[in-house]
Amino acid sequence: MRSLETPSLRTAMTLVTEGLRTGELVTLFGCCRVEYDGRAASTLGSGNRHVLLKPDGTALVHTATGQQPVNWQPPGCTHTVAMDEGALVVTSERETPAEQLTIRFESLEHVGSFQVTDEPEGVSVVGTEADLSDHLLENPSLLESGFTPLATERETTAGAIDIYGTDSEGRTVVVELKRRRVGPDAVSQLRRYVDALHRELHTDAEIRGILVAPSVTGRATSLLEEHDLEFVALEPPSRDV
Amino acid sequence: MRSLETPSLRTAMTLVTEGLRTGELVTLFGCCRVEYDGRAASTLGSGNRHVLLKPDGTALVHTATGQQPVNWQPPGCTHTVAMDEGALVVTSERETPAEQLTIRFESLEHVGSFQVTDEPEGVSVVGTEADLSDHLLENPSLLESGFTPLATERETTAGAIDIYGTDSEGRTVVVELKRRRVGPDAVSQLRRYVDALHRELHTDAEIRGILVAPSVTGRATSLLEEHDLEFVALEPPSRDV
DNA sequence: GTTTCGATATCGACC
DNA sequence: GGTCGATGTCGAAAC
Structure with missing residues (x-):
């Protein structure tokens, strides 16, 4: 586990890169813009959001309200991270159907990478x-x-x-x-x-x-x-x- | 914004309490059990999970896989946090319908609380x-x-x-x-x-x-x-x- | 892969 | 609050 407060974008990139490589669960919080293009298309202006990158290829972008993420990518996607024009850019994409999520951070308040133990047993639901x-x-x-x-x-x-x-x-x-x-x-x-x-x-x-x-x-x-x-x-x- | 690595449960409780009080977005990562009772009922054994508490009363519990949270509570719920038998217990509940989510942490790797700026404009989707x-x-x-x-x-x-x-x-x-x-x-x-x-x-x-x-x-x-x-x-x- | 249907579906609009 | 229908629905099971 590694966690950084108000990291530089470049330092964060290193941590995210390493977290994705080692199959950890990566979280980011900071000011970003988000674009999606695929089954539909959407844009989201600059603001503070919480981003969750899962080792199975899921990406979730959450704002302060709502149960559903404002943007997302389903399991099976490929996450990449890079610096571009002074911003930290996280992309998550897949084919069939072709769709791409782009998260462009201009500043970060936190980044973390966490090891997740295997689930011994899944959730058991009653009342279905x-x-x-x-x-x-x-x-x-x-x-x-x-x-x-x-x-x-x-x-x-x-x-x-x-x-x-x-x-x-x-x-x-x-x-x-x-x-x-x-x-x-x-x-x-x-x-x-x-x-x-x-x-x-x-x-x-x-x-x-x-x-x-x-x-x-x-x-x-x-x-x-x-x-x-x-x-x-x-x-x-x-x-x- | 405040963020703590491997905090004691009691220290984490203080930060979470303050974050909820001031309308911040609270995240926790650690080993926990989860129970839900309401429209249906479910139990989830011990394991590392990422928990997101939103100021609008949303609660989300995420494992390493899947786009959907393994457990959740919709917006409008009341979040509370307390120590119980050596564990940090986060509860989120509502009435109509009566339902309650209980997250019992036995250890924490990280806890954070973040201020979210108002959304200037929402996401605009094309292709609907x-x-x-x-x-x-x-x-x-x-x-x-x-x-x-x-x-x-x-x-x-x-x-x-x-x-x-x-x-x-x-x-x-x-x-x-x-x-x-x-x-x-x-x-x-x-x-x-x-x-x-x-x-x-x-x-x-x-x-x-x-x-x-x-x-x-x-x-x-x-x-x-x-x-x-x-x-x-x-x-x-x-x-x- | 496609098809079908359940879901603690969620969400928004309208009444 | 209930009702109704859309969703980048998601997810699983059957084929």
Whole structure:
């Protein structure tokens, strides 16, 4: 680990170069301009920002506000650093798609380079759609009495159905799960699966489509009624509600 | 600006407390465990991570890999710092929805606090869907000869139509724009708008639905044909293609 | 590689 | 505050 307060740009360049070479995580804070050109294009005028360069090729530029970086480059990019016309220029670029991020520092308040230990295990998240699926498969009556799940991720030409099964009267049931409140997009998704199943099964028999989520918006409710689809309110498990 | 190498946890707490109080951007690098509980729940074992606390209440926890933070808290949260059982504990929490992020440092390699100047102007991005819309409105024949735009963001019960107009034969045209390659979701969106317009106009006359994007996936192409919708290939402008 | 869909999506606009 | 749709969405899994 090495860290420098108010370094000269040239000194910082040496530290950043060495940090990138040895696979460390590099941070910079200072006054810079940023330009991006690739899938879109953007420019950002001079100001103080925090820059994070990861050993996997990720680059992030953060201002004082917002969860998202104001500019970034995804993993797999190549970081380079150089002096140009008195400025410290950090570039991060990739091909496919061709895009380039250029950060031009005119002054620096801090630069650091840090060794990151391997992650022993990743983050484990509870409360996802997969958990909701498990919960429902273990307790099919949460959907309705007599529901029998037959398959998960059942493939159709329109995509994979979350849960596929039958109801107490033997009708086919298509279940689409969402871990949070749903809008029109989820209704359309469910409808595509029901339509696809009608075609594939070559049947005139009723196929029920049921959207399972904590709640539903008004416009989505209208869409559900319009297409004879149903809604069952169900929260993801393992939440301290 | 203040910056400390391998600070004691207690010294770091003082610097972080002061940085949060004065509205500075605070960074920490060290060995920590992270827990989150709220919309979902997650745990992350011990390891070296980079933590960024913004004056707007954003918290970000980054590992060596990935563009996205491994844990985070959105803007508007309240950051607090305290010592607990020999560890430096940073918490970030909010209500509505109730969620809390807890970062427990057992050691620190660096802590810093930086003043961020106001952004004189934000980032300006070129190549968005709005640019594609402007481009098409200025050159309607890019869609097809004889196309006449009548409105943008025309409201329907299903949502707003990107561009609404008529073709050379006076038929109503619904245009849905996407700045990048489209999948089935965009086709469903266009279909909802065309259906809504049929109902609202109380007409049996043909309404054409045209999806405009750089390209389209196979399954989306099938969906387009299935519902008698059309596709026109068009790139967003201002890209150096 | 492409395609598809989930996400603690985030973000902005509008109501 | 809720709703809706865009995003340089990101990320993973299936193919």
